[in-house]
Amino acid sequence: MKIPVIGGTGRVGSQVVKVLTARGQEAVPHSLSTGVDLRSGQGLREALTRSDVVINLTTSPTFDEAAPPFFQETMDNLLTAAHAAGVGHVVILSIVGVDQVPGLVYYRAKVLQEDILKAGPLPYSIVRATQFFEFIDTVLSLTADENTVRLPATLLQPIAAADVAQTVADVSLGTPLQGTRNVAGPEVFALDELGKITLAARGDHRRVVTDNTAGLFAAASGDALIAKGDTIIAKTTYREWLAR
Template sequence: MKFAVIGGTGLIGSQVVRNLNAAGHEAVPHSQSTGVDVISGQGLEEAVAGADAVVNLTNSPTFDEASPAFFRTSMDNLLAAAHKGGVGHFVILSIVGVDQVPELDYYRAKLLQEELLAAGPLPYSIVRATQFMEFMDAVLSWTADGDTVRLPATPIQPIAAKDVASEVTQVAAGAPLGGIRNIAGPEIFSLDELGRITLSRKGDKRTVVIDPTAGMFAAIKGDVLTDKNAHLAPTRYTDWLA
């Protein structure tokens, strides 16, 4: 099969391209660096021409109120190009619980992306993943203040990027789901606990304190970012840290 991987040079996309090619498929990465622009539409028709499936792993450059416009424009352009090119399967990566957090602009934007795909003209698959292990350093930096890191006790089920890429690869190479597959890491932590584990393993002496108002995850209510019934990935967080 031939795959056009849009956003194919990023954290997940580059691994999906590698996985698909290693499995004997032809996967071509596309991004701004290769002359493809999902907002202007430049290079899109050429990128998807002859592809059996499109895997869209592009992301908004911001997480604020500008993000819905990015996903609306990029999806409109990509769906039009893929439909014109006769693509038979369109895959996106989204977030577990994305429909449960209307307080966050970015989550509303990702839900909009899902809705545009589901209402579009192509057979599709949506892979929803829990929070990436690779993002934990960024999460810690958001609310760091001297020797203290403030974090809410939000339940988190971290998943390794390599496991996300593996699941996206499998879904992309299979028949369209016509729906959603949830994937998650094998363990659930509170975010403050995850912060303490991370700092301890790195030899970082800063103290984590619980602050229910701190950072983006303060808007999350309950355990909506976890899913015990998801397809569970194998990599545990402490093994990933090691």
């Protein structure tokens, strides 16, 4: 089965390609670096020729007001090209609780992406994942100085990108969901607690200060970002991942 993976050279995409290839599929990574520009449409028709499934893992280069038009344009182009190529299944990666945090522009943009796919002409599947372990260091850096890291006590259920890739691959090989599948890590942490665990593992002696106004995740409240209902729970724990 030929499966182009748009965004297939990135953190999750490269792992999805490896998983699918190991399963005997013709997984083909595409990105700007390979000549496929989902925003302009350049190279897209050729990438989708003879494809059974297409996986879209591209993400907006910024989290600001440029994100909604990015997802509008890229999804419109993808669905038009996929429909013309006779693709039978479109898979995208989104975020658990994305529709519960309207205060974040990027989250609103991802909801827009989901809505465009749902209203489109092709069978589809949406995989929603919780925050990646790999992004925690970046989250900490956004509100850090040389002495402290300020973090809200927002609840997160983080997951290894490799575990997300497994689920994306599984979904892409199955019957279109015409809906959403959630995947999450095995543990729930308050973000300030997660910061302390991370700094300790890194040998970083900065102090974590709980500040419920600090950073991107201050916009999420309660259990908005925690997986609920029918969710795939990955096995890799955060401390296991850190130890590697």
